[in-house]
Amino acid sequence: MTGINKNLIDTxxxxxxxxxxxxxxxxxxxxxxxxxxLGPDPEQISLAQLGRLAELLHLHPADLIHDGPGPADxxxxxxxxxxxxxxxxxxxxxxxxxxxxxxxxxxxxxSATSTVYHSPQWSMGVADALALAAQEHxxxxxxxxxxxxxxxxxxxxxxxxPFDAGALLRVLHTAAPGQSATATGYADPAQARRLAAHALAxxxxxxxxxxxxxxxxxxxxxxxxxxxxxxxxxxxxxPGPSPADAPEPxxxxxx
Amino acid sequence: MHGPCLGQSLGRGRDYPLxxxxxxxxxxxxxxxxxxAPARAAAVARVRGAQAGLLLHGISxxxxxxxxxxxxPGLTGAPLDAQAADAIRREAxxxxxxxxxxxxxxxxxxxxxxxxxxxxxPLSHSCEVYxxxxxxxxxxxxxxxxxxxxxxxxxxxxxxxQTCQPxxxxxxxxxxxxxxxxAQLAGIELPGPDKGAPPVWHTLARAWYVADPLHHGDVPxxxxxxxxx
Numbered sequence: 001m002t003g004i005n006k007n008l009i010d011t012x013x014x015x016x017x018x019x020x021x022x023x024x025x026x027x028x029x030x031x032x033x034x035x036x037x038l039g040p041d042p043e044q045i046s047l048a049q050l051g052r053l054a055e056l057l058h059l060h061p062a063d064l065i066h067d068g069p070g071p072a073d074x075x076x077x078x079x080x081x082x083x084x085x086x087x088x089x090x091x092x093x094x095x096x097x098x099x100x101x102x103x104x105x106x107x108x109x110x111s112a113t114s115t116v117y118h119s120p121q122w123s124m125g126v127a128d129a130l131a132l133a134a135q136e137h138x139x140x141x142x143x144x145x146x147x148x149x150x151x152x153x154x155x156x157x158x159x160x161x162p163f164d165a166g167a168l169l170r171v172l173h174t175a176a177p178g179q180s181a182t183a184t185g186y187a188d189p190a191q192a193r194r195l196a197a198h199a200l201a202x203x204x205x206x207x208x209x210x211x212x213x214x215x216x217x218x219x220x221x222x223x224x225x226x227x228x229x230x231x232x233x234x235x236x237x238x239p240g241p242s243p244a245d246a247p248e249p250x251x252x253x254x255x
Numbered sequence: 256m257h258g259p260c261l262g263q264s265l266g267r268g269r270d271y272p273l274x275x276x277x278x279x280x281x282x283x284x285x286x287x288x289x290x291x292a293p294a295r296a297a298a299v300a301r302v303r304g305a306q307a308g309l310l311l312h313g314i315s316x317x318x319x320x321x322x323x324x325x326x327x328p329g330l331t332g333a334p335l336d337a338q339a340a341d342a343i344r345r346e347a348x349x350x351x352x353x354x355x356x357x358x359x360x361x362x363x364x365x366x367x368x369x370x371x372x373x374x375x376x377p378l379s380h381s382c383e384v385y386x387x388x389x390x391x392x393x394x395x396x397x398x399x400x401x402x403x404x405x406x407x408x409x410x411x412x413x414x415x416x417q418t419c420q421p422x423x424x425x426x427x428x429x430x431x432x433x434x435x436x437x438a439q440l441a442g443i444e445l446p447g448p449d450k451g452a453p454p455v456w457h458t459l460a461r462a463w464y465v466a467d468p469l470h471h472g473d474v475p476x477x478x479x480x481x482x483x484x
Contacts, residue, residue: 162272162463165315169466232307 012057084112186220275462279397285457287399289329298329313468327455332363340403346440354411355429365448374424
């Protein structure tokens with residue numbers, strides 16, 4: 001049924017920190033009228049009011065009209081959570097940086113992190129790994145929790161991105177011919193950690209070993225492409241040893 | 256696509272990553288790959304194989320995480336092999352009903368979603384269908400009809416042209432009840448409605464050129480393959 005998209009209005013108002021009083025002022029109506037006006041009957045709100053409301057919410061007036069049921073719950077509920085998770089991982093748990101990066105109000109970040117906490121989609125121990133504590137201006141990393149665990153958790157939940165794939169192929173390109181059993185090369189330290197977290201490569205240089213090439217981001221890290229990946233790419237005759245026999249991946253400078 | 260290797264079509268030494276722009280082509284490739292798989296696990300294995308193969312050509316193929324839990328071609332529809340296609344043609348006398356049933360199997364969507372929200376238009380290639388979407392969560396998508404079911408598509412196109420009111424939509428006028436009955440007779444299991452589910456997986460797939468191909472010369476299998484490793 002065609003009508004005013006009240007969910008969208010509520011969501012936008014919440015995200016921009018717009019109060020009901022501000023909406024009231026824009027519409028020039030009292031609370032009861034607003035409640036009626038924002039109902040499903042489009043006849044109860046004028047075009048002028050619709051235009052003013054759209055301007056307040058940074059939308060086109062047509063956006064406020066919807067046909068049929070609104071978007072499914074998963075889209076409304078989880079997008080912010082995913083964005084917050086991504087931003088928090090990128091910011092290494094720096095909440096102030098995350099707020100700046102996202103351009104959100106603190107309340108929106110708090111809502112998103114709350115979604116991360118309570119959604120079954122994030123039920124794999126994320127609360128411990130993320131370890132955020134609600135504060136006055138959103139949320140902050142709880143004392144005693146290091147971001148490394150969260151980074152590792154996040155990496156496991158996200159597919160390698162095109163930059164990871166490019167770094168991986170560059171390692172394979174730089175590997176000397178005949179080294180298919182080890183396939184070692186260099187990547188910048190942050191990229192090396194991402195490849196290791198995705199189990200695409202193993203950081204190959206023990207601390208104190210000869211540094212790799214020096215680039216804008218410092219000395220590159222020596223990495224070895226994971227033997228299972230080499231096998232998957234048909235570049236090795238056999239997969240790596242079983243997990244029980246394999247050494248733990250090295251996360252140098254990670255935590 | 257140009258030349259024997261997709262990754263080489265850009266030339267070497269380009270700035271990477273570079274998005275692969277032919278999304279319809281990507282959707283056709285993936286749906287064709289998965290829709291004819293005999294089981295969900297086989298479809299996932301085929302997609303993983305495609306990811307590995309494309310990576311050797313310098314292309315990163317990204318599909319949704321937890322692919323096996325997604326819905327769409329090869330994952331939620333009935334396998335559309337020769338036996339299933341024969342059963343559809345045998346039990347659904349009307350070519351349009353037969354095609355609607357086959358399309359349901361290919362898309363992996365509930366028949367209600369297919370018939371109520373979509374138009375299915377055959378494209379210039381005889382095996383491809385463009386299914387327009389039903390909203391933000393159900394974007395338009397391109398599907399490749401598996402080889403076994405292409406005679407069903409051809410029959411539907413021919414039949415539609417002979418009707419009094421030809422239309423480009425091959426499933427216009429077909430009802431849910433007709434397809435349900437045909438599916439029952441043909442022994443084809445139809446996916447149930449999945450309200451609020453995310454879009455079908457192959458519409459979420461993306462690809463990027465990420466590096467020069469790992470091979471020199473022509474593609475593997477063409478007789479002059481020289482791998483880097």
